[in-house]
Amino acid sequence: MLWNKGFKCTAVVRRLIPWVLMTNIMLVLYCLKTTNHVNIRPTQEETCPLSMAKTNHAILSESSKPKQKCSPKVNIMFMKTHKTASSTILNILFRFGEKHKLKFALPDRRNDFCYPQPFLRFQVKDYKPGQCFNIVCNHMRFNHQEVAKLLPPDAVYVTILRDPVDLFESAFHYYHRAVPLTWGISGKNKLTEFLNNPEAFYSPEAFNSFYLKNLLFFDFGFNNNLGVNDPRIMEAIHSLSQRFHLVLIAEYFEESLILLKDLLCWSMEDILYFKLNARRTSSVNHLDPEMRVKALQWNWADWKLYEHFNATFWQKVEAYGRERMEQDVKELRRRNAEMRAICVDGGDAVEAQKIKDTCFRPWQPVGEKSIMGYNLRKDIDPKWKTICGKMLTPEIQYLSDMGVNLWVTRLWGWLKDSIF
Template sequence: MKTHKTASSTILNILFRFGEKHRLKFAFPSGRNDFFYPSYFERGQVEGYQPGMCFNVICNHMRFRYLEVRQLVPPDAAFVTVLRDPALLFESSFHYFKNVVPLTWKLSGEDSMSEFLRDPWHYYDPDGINAHYLRNLLFFDLGYDNNLNSESPMVEARIHEVEARFQLVMLMEYFDESLVLLRDLLCWDLQDIVYFKLNTRRGSAISQLTPELYEKATNWNQIDSKLYRYFNATFWRKVDAYGRERMARDVEELQQENEKMKRVCIEGGQAVDPESIKESDMQPWQPLGEKNIQGYNLKNNIEKRYKRLCRKMLTPEIQYLTNLGANLWITKLWSHVRNFFGF
């Protein structure tokens, strides 16, 4: 379940690579890069869907609807999602989506987020276009009412529902530990979870939250805060069950492998601003009116054994999705040709 602004694009790249490597069957959105978000997910939104079809991987943005997803995957499918500190998520979402949320257009100046948090109800309309990006976005993505009273017993009930449905709830703040738990859950190898950070903003575009703003953002997103606190506790219980020392060793091993791949793949060893990206295929999507999302340049003369992996690890989400969709179409066409000619 791909949540917004939680490093989920990086996780998506991991899933795309694993699925492609093992020729798994993806449920892709029909003609889009999301499942008609922010509408609720429906099976009919899947490309080529017919009743009774079963898929190995569903991982594009959606507003979650458990029973619809459940009908598309095997009985033993693993349900996984990722959360982020709600105050930090709010900061990221506010700036990333501000040009598609009319509620923020009333705000002016460089400190518009501070102005919003000074008196949120002066600006916020629960029924406003794309207003969900401004309050309890995690709860909304998981399919629930993000404008519930935070003291309603329904909030706790929904949190327990998430726990019952998802085998693993990862935390962005403990990303490497989360990937180690994911590898353990799915019986993967270390190479399956190596990664580069994708879809990240340049440092100068990130607002530094003062303690006062952090508290205001946390209180404004009180439902997400309850959700996060609950799964922070369950996360560390899973780490304890895995073993703290074992976890530390595995995290170190993952980080060493990531550093090795940086040296192998990335020119300069780090992300660059969009205007410095040389290949158009490596250009990440930019939010409306902004050019803050960084990307990478591939090294020249990469060893042959790493060339394919390096390119895939660095390919932005939309381009990778497009490539996988094209490969799916070619596979379908070839299957029809084989059936027609009987070979």
Template sequence: MGNRLIQKLFLGMFVICMMGFYCLKTSTLLATHSVSLAPCASKVRNNSQRTLKADVTCSPKVNLMFMKTHKTASSTLMNVLLRFGEKHQLRFALPDGRNDFFYPSSFFRTQVKSYQPGLCYNIVCNHMRFNAPEVEKLLPEDAFFFTILRDPAELFESSFHYYKAYVPQTWRIPGGNQFEEFLVDPNRYYNPQGINAFYLKNLQFFDFGFENNLEADDVRVQESIEYMEKRFQLVLISDHFEESLILLKDALCWQMDDLLFFKLNVRNATSVSPMSPELRTRAREWNGADWRLYQHFNTTFWALVEAYGRSRMEEEVKELRRRNAEMEAICIDGGGAVEAAEITDRHMKPWQPIGKASILGYNLKSDIKRQYEELCRKMLTPEIQYLTDLGVNLWVTRLWGWFKDSVVQFGLS
């Protein structure tokens, strides 16, 4: 018992030191420059396709801001964007030292790797705490802003287990089901001033740069929703991921080949806590601002589906599933995701959180036909490795990974 306490204290001190370092480092990156919007806008050649109206053609959009939210299938969608950007030789605004833009600090464009005032970027898609004026300075005027939301009950269950080792105030929650115990009386355990407390309340609201401790009926919640409606051209819903991709394809004038995906950063089902209807209601009430945000954009989402056409949507989703199943048969050894310990290629192993939540990954087939080798590997490459392949020096992320795997996990095993 004494050793376990010492380990937790050591972990807590390390986290506090790292957070202090991040804040110190971030403070040196807040210098801003008076620059105009980036002037360039690359085009994808010979790739036009038809929109809803048969007599109207469109060109694929390439200037994109994807606001990557936490625990919303955003890593899977990010992989789609990285592959599209590489395929068309687009310029990414990438982070420096980490796989995010110094989250949870607010985003500043000087956090971008090799940033220079006025330099054009086509795609921004890494985790950040959204700061629209700073993001807008990186992209051309025609940039398409979109994001993705998830039912707050499902998101809270996922984030609670994934991040609880990084939130010291959860360490004192008793019982075998800490998630349920927390939701019985959240205010007994929740301290809004605690380290990483934002993971425990309205995480989506926080990601968008808003105050996450607002109550659902606060007028600022509605104002924030209205702001998002004006800033983002499309808000996807991860609970209906395939339908979301079809709407995105239509909005961006992309092709079905651009949407192919495998699910990334997915937890083992054994680490998912089942939720009763009562517990689901409690989770939504606790995350009331997120619930209002989700309800609003879930309504707009289905209005877009209706405009697109229900039967047309069903056919497109069926085709996307068929194409993904083909790629699974071509690429994945064993046909599905496996535990990290069963992945033979170190480059394919996903990042693992501290604790019992296990993130699944894939084994590549050894006999993939040459024309599919590169696509298969990129579709299955986890985020950390993909960013490294793009030239990001993830020294901070790797330092934390070494400490997590060599010291913390070993000590707790």
């Protein structure tokens, strides 16, 4: 058994285990079914670059091109990491892609690409060997060789990181009920109990344990259990620095968007946003300095990853120009405030139970309703209704609107909400 020897299930937990395991076994079997029936031996003929003679800059209509020297980039790989404000970036990409009729590589029957399995291109909805896409952006465990076969050679690779201590706190809150080893943690502050003795509630082979250690490293396809001095940590970071053109930083979200706009040659209108999938403040466990140190040590690989790309981020800000950045951030905030006044009833996010329209109700973690969302203004000007609605739409509902049949995700949601 993967549970600790001293762990005793309560009657409630014993009833939950079969449901949780059954659902996850179903997800694994589904992913195996969708990948095993296809010959996955890579051939040159199956790759996007050889199937596509030219890039897709012409997809944008002349009227939509900004009056500037560069051409808007439309071939994009966004590596969507967990608990990093990536849902907000996803919404920006969805809106841009829809507006310009770009081709998305979408998941099939669920909202991710069979995570936590490494990504395979055959996990893409209706994929056929040799197909080319403009945008890949849903949750996956990164596998560059497979992703590259979906995109033209000029594709821009972007991702986002977050301070690993804050990310760990957020991930623990969101996922710990899905990690059976943590069910035996006693006390009101389970996170503190975990950090005081993490090895007692963690095993690398345990079910869903990857959520609780170096989650960023895991998302990028690396071993999340490497020791502090393991040279493979820096090797992995170097590898990512060769793959990604821009790494955004969640703590500097607006500056990140300005750099993204500049890299992609987009307009300010293209990066307007409302913060999606955010937790209510009262649910955040603010760690004291001692616990932060323990969380950092526990997530050392993620810390080194963040440390490296935080430094490169500010190098890019310097190259962009500090004064220019400040002006652009100020303009972005002004434009966002205008959209908030136009779109959002009450002007701000509300708790889940206060969201009136289910179209705008975000997915909630197991056993809680801590993720906030928005209500669309009732008296909204008709000319703004469509864009406002899209800006407020959470990931699951947006994917449904884009034609993805999410029966696996919805089944798990129904089980989760029924049991907990």
